[in-house]
Amino acid sequence: MMLSSISLKLIKAPLKRPFKTHLGTVSDREVIIVEAMDEDGLIGYGEAVPFTSPWYTEETTKTCFHMLDDFLIPLTLASQIRHPDELPNLWSGIRRNPMAKSALEQAILDLYAKQKGVYLGRLFGGERREVAAGVVIASNDIEDAMRQIEDFSDSGYQRYKIKINPQNDLEFLAEIRRAYPDIPLMADANSAYTLDDIPHLQKLDDFKLMMIEQPLGHDDIVEHSFLQKQLQTPICLDESINSFHDAKSALSLQSCGVINIKMAKVGGWMEAVRIHDLCLGNDVPVWCGGMIEFGISRAHNIALATLKGFTIPGDISSSSRYWDGDIIDPEVIVENGVIQVPDKAGIGFAINEKRLKELTTYSKLYK
Ligand SMILES: O=C(O)CCC(=O)c1ccccc1C(=O)O
Numbered sequence: 001m002m003l004s005s006i007s008l009k010l011i012k013a014p015l016k017r018p019f020k021t022h023l024g025t026v027s028d029r030e031v032i033i034v035e036a037m038d039e040d041g042l043i044g045y046g047e048a049v050p051f052t053s054p055w056y057t058e059e060t061t062k063t064c065f066h067m068l069d070d071f072l073i074p075l076t077l078a079s080q081i082r083h084p085d086e087l088p089n090l091w092s093g094i095r096r097n098p099m100a101k102s103a104l105e106q107a108i109l110d111l112y113a114k115q116k117g118v119y120l121g122r123l124f125g126g127e128r129r130e131v132a133a134g135v136v137i138a139s140n141d142i143e144d145a146m147r148q149i150e151d152f153s154d155s156g157y158q159r160y161k162i163k164i165n166p167q168n169d170l171e172f173l174a175e176i177r178r179a180y181p182d183i184p185l186m187a188d189a190n191s192a193y194t195l196d197d198i199p200h201l202q203k204l205d206d207f208k209l210m211m212i213e214q215p216l217g218h219d220d221i222v223e224h225s226f227l228q229k230q231l232q233t234p235i236c237l238d239e240s241i242n243s244f245h246d247a248k249s250a251l252s253l254q255s256c257g258v259i260n261i262k263m264a265k266v267g268g269w270m271e272a273v274r275i276h277d278l279c280l281g282n283d284v285p286v287w288c289g290g291m292i293e294f295g296i297s298r299a300h301n302i303a304l305a306t307l308k309g310f311t312i313p314g315d316i317s318s319s320s321r322y323w324d325g326d327i328i329d330p331e332v333i334v335e336n337g338v339i340q341v342p343d344k345a346g347i348g349f350a351i352n353e354k355r356l357k358e359l360t361t362y363s364k365l366y367k
Contacts, residue, residue: 002038002081002082002083002108002111002112002115003036003037003038003076003077003080003081003108003111004037004038004039004367005037005077005365005366005367006034006035006036006037006073006076006077006104006107006365006366007034007035007037007363007364007365007366008032008033008034008035008065008068008069008073008363008364008366009032009033009035009356009360009362009363010030010031010032010033010061010065010360010361010362010363011030011031011032011033011294011327011356011359011360011361012028012029012030012359012361013028013029013294013323013324013325013359014027014028014029015027015028015029015292015322015323016320016321016322016323016324019136019138019292019322020138020139020140020163021138021163021165021190022163022165022167022190022192023055023056023190024053024055026051026292029292029293029294029322030052030061030361031047031048031049031050031061031293031294031297032047032048032061032064032065032068032103033045033046033047033294033296033327033356033360034046034047034048034068034103034104034106034107035107036104036107036108036110036111037111038111038115042111042114042115043111043114043351044106044107044108044109044110044111044112044113044114044346045106045107045110045296045346045347045351046102046103046104046105046106046107046108046110046296046297046300047103047106047293047294047296047297047300048061048064048065048068048099048100048102048103048264049099049103049264049291049292049293049297050063050064050099050264056190056239057098057099057239057242057265058096059097059098059099059100063097063100064097064099064100064103067094067097067100067101068100068103068104069364071094072091072094072097072100072101072104073104073366074366075090075091075094076090076091076104076108077366077367081108083112084105084108084109084112084270085270087101087104087105087108087268087270088270088271098242098264098265098266098267098268098271099264099265101267101268102263102264102265102266102267102268102269103264105267105268105269105270106263106268106269106296106297106300109123109269110300110346110347111346113345113346113347114345114346116345117345118345119303119341119342119343119344119345119346119348120300120303120346120347120348121302121303121304121306121307121341122306124269124273124303124304124307125307125308126303126304126305126306126307126308127306127308128305128306128307128310128341129340129341130338130339130340130341131288131302131305131306131310131313131314131316131338131339131341132158132159132312132313132314132337132338133155133157133158133313133314133316133317133318133334133337133338133339134157134158134159134160134161134287134312134313134314134315134316134317135152135155135157135159135160135161135315135317135321136161136162136163136188136290136315136317137149137152137160137161137162137163138163139163140168142168142171142172142175145162145172145176146175146176146179149176149179149180149183152317152321153183155318155334155335155336155337156334156335156336156337156338157313157317157334157337158184158313158337158338159184159185159186159210159312159313160176160183160184160185160186161185161186161187161188161213161315162176162185162186162187162188163187163188163189163190164187164188164189164192165189165192166192166193166197166200169187169189169204170203170204173185173187173204173207173209174207177207177208184210184313185207185208185209185210186209186210186211186212186213186236187204187207187209187212187213188212188213188214188238189212189213189214189215190213190214190218190239191214191215191216191217191218191239192215193215193216194216194217195216195223195226195227197215198227198230201215201227201230201231202230202231204231204233205231205232205233209233210234210312211233211234211235211236211257211258212231212233212234212235212236213235213236213237213238213260214236214237214238214239214240215227215235217240218239218240219239219240220240221237221240221246221249221250221253221255222253222255224237224240224250224253224255224256225250225253225254225255228254228255228256228257229254234256234257234258235255235256235257235258236256236257236258236259236260236287237250237255237256237258237259237260238260238262238265238289240255241259241260241261241265241266241275242265242266242267243266243267243271243275244266244271244274244275244278247259247275247278247279248278251278251279251282251284256284257284257285258284258285258286258287258312259275259279259284259286260286260287260288260289260314260315261275261276261286261287261288261289261304261310262288262289262290262291263288263300263301263304264291264297265289265291269300269304272304273304273307276304276307276309276310277309279309280308280309285309285311285312286309286310286311286312287305287310287311287312287313287314287315288301288304288305288310288314288315288316289314289315290314290315290316290317292322294323294326294327294328295319295326295327295328295331295332295349295352296327296328296347296349296351298316298319298326298328298332299328299332299342299347299348299349300347301314301316302316302332302339302341302342302348303341303347303348306341313337316332316339317332317334318331318332318333318334318339319331319332319333325352325355325358326352326355327351327352327355327356327359328349328350328351328352329349329350329351329352330349332349
């Protein structure tokens with residue numbers, strides 16, 4: 001048997017500065033750390049990254065805890081799995097709840113990679129030795145946003161993503177382009193527009209954006225197809241892509257030119273890799289999305305971004321972007337716009353046990 005016990009730890013920390021979008025503000029972050037142990041004392045780590053309320057996806061910290069505690073962990077410990085490939089089938093009777101599944105799958109895959117002595121990205125064919133880093137500016141104040149771009153440019157980030165809405169978009173983008181005519185810039189709307197805004201959205205074509213992310217409904221694929229035909233700027237889908245099936249529908253309808261793959265939102269590594277492979281086969285570039293996460297989730301994202309199709313810098317920033325003290329050792333560092341990919345087994349980063357303990361508010365062990 002590859003698993004002997006599993007533990008859950010609730011951890012909480014304030015962000016260095018609030019993360020603001022038109023949907024709401026995140027000031028504190030609470031996530032669930034999943035630890036999967038084997039009989040030799042090896043530990044694999046995963047991180048469940050929903051928010052405390054369902055503003056971005058339907059899951060919350062409490063629903064994830066409930067799903068792990070009452071369903072996913074008991075089922076997994078009872079089944080004596082021999083290989084992580086068995087997980088999707090084992091969990092097929094539990095509908096949706098992708099973030100809960102992703103965290104447990106991450107922990108088991110990290111453990112498996114450690115048992116094999118191989119870096120997690122390599123298990124899935126990832127070959128990159130460094131991954132390109134991008135950063136997100138989420139502020140409702142243009143001066144503050146400009147200051148952030150200035151500060152982050154010291155690390156050489158290769159892509160800047162600015163949160164927009166119909167009220168601030170033209171002003172924000174014009175101001176940024178005045179100061180930085182050539183930086184790789186994209187805009188994320190988090191569903192702030194409707195099809196009635198087509199003439200307004202067409203004005204954004206003037207700003208030479210790499211892409212506009214999720215302009216329309218969070219669960220829409222069809223209207224984005226209609227909009228894409230009216231815009232020069234490629235659309236990137238995020239919220240709409242919750243599974244391989246969604247990605248297939250979006251590609252068939254030509255609803256986007258780019259996909260943001262968020263491992264947590266699609267239910268874990270295996271579904272993320274299926275989406276990656278589909279996009280690679282269709283020449284649709286992908287990048288790795290972020291969830292304002294701690295270092296364990298970040299380490300999994302770095303490993304995922306080593307795969308061939310991740311040709312656009314993702315929302316993978318340094319640990320210090322959000323935290324005064326991350327839970328991994330070393331922390332994630334961005335230098336000259338890149339993150340060096342570790343080559344140690346599993347996620348490739350050790351855990352900062354002292355910091356993890358300081359942030360833990362509750363823990364539970366399952367055998
Ligand atoms: O983790 C990061 O650095 C970026 C996070 C981010 O942009 C985001 C954070 C919360 C909810 C949605 C999104 C998004 O990608 O739209």
